[in-house]
């Protein structure tokens with residue numbers, strides 16, 4: 001009975017949080033006036049669907065909202081502090097300013113269009129790159145399919161296609177890609193190459209050079225409209241996860257103009273994420289680590305609690321996937337290496353309904 005009641009009230013909290021954007025947008029003038037503003041283009045038009053992000057100095061949480069059709073944005077109440085606030089839209093330059101929440105609360109931005117094609121191409125997500133690849137002839141369609149099938153499992157299409165290479169350059173990249181494993185380890189431990197990339201290497205290199213080479217490009221971009229309606233009423237919260245061994249990630253993806261980041265700054269350990277019924281976040285971690293088998297992120301403060309289960313190699317056991325069942329229990333798998341064999345075990349985590 002207690003469990004059932006707790007479950008009901010906690011779910012309600014989750015729904016209220018999910019609808020928070022709509023509630024705030026409809027009633028912005030509450031006691032604690034949120035950070036808000038208006039986004040216009042250089043020619044003075046209101047810009048809807050622009051992403052506006054805010055991060056307090058020293059904080060690990062980035063909160064983002066979207067502008068409404070009149071170009072207005074409203075943040076949920078944020079703790080007082082010095083915030084970096086920035087606005088981004090594809091094909092426009094990023095605008096950024098420092099705002100002291102608690103004093104000034106209105107921050108308008110004027111976004112300037114990006115005229116250099118390569119500069120806005122670098123902002124694009126993977127689906128736009130894939131859609132723009134030539135595919136009108138049967139031969140091109142076959143190569144487009146090969147790119148989608150072979151090149152988007154280990155990294156996104158935007159990571160691959162943000163740079164240009166000539167045919168020889170693409171072929172050299174394929175030489176490497178057909179041998180690395182998902183972590184980029186070369187050569188693959190089983191010493192086998194990926195037959196599909198190997199078989200299509202010559203055709204793929206020529207095709208990729210025609211699309212993303214130094215010459216005239218056969219890519220045709222037909223960009224999706226910016227988000228609108230209900231889709232643009234959500235609030236997105238992103239949490240920085242601590243990077244081990246003093247590695248520094250210069251591009252964490254928050255500035256689109258820098259392109260799709262590499263994972264080489266050890267940013268990629270966080271594999272899957274699930275929320276518990278208190279609204280906190282649990283992550284599973286799939287890269288070799290000395291401190292994280294899995295971890296909990298406090299959704300309010302961003303504080304991270306690491307859980308470490310020993311392995312035999314001087315590092316901790318890794319984990320990979322996590323799901324929440326209908327009773328609120330979180331399940332994840334744990335990979336421990338026992339000699340040369342990897343043993344996967346399913347583990348259950350406690351949750352509020354378990355008490």
Ligand code: HEC
Nearest residue numbers: 150151154160173177180181182183184197261262263264
């Ligand atoms: C088995 C995994 C895997 C597959 C499949 C794969 N890649 Fe990669 N690729 C990687 C890894 C790992 C990196 C390095 C990622 C990083 O630094 O974040 C990489 C990096 C790259 C880069 C960046 C090179 C640079 O220096 O800028 C390009 C371009 C690339 N891959 C192209 C491709 C193409 C084209 C295909 C499909 C034919 C492909 N990859 C398939 C694993 C893979």
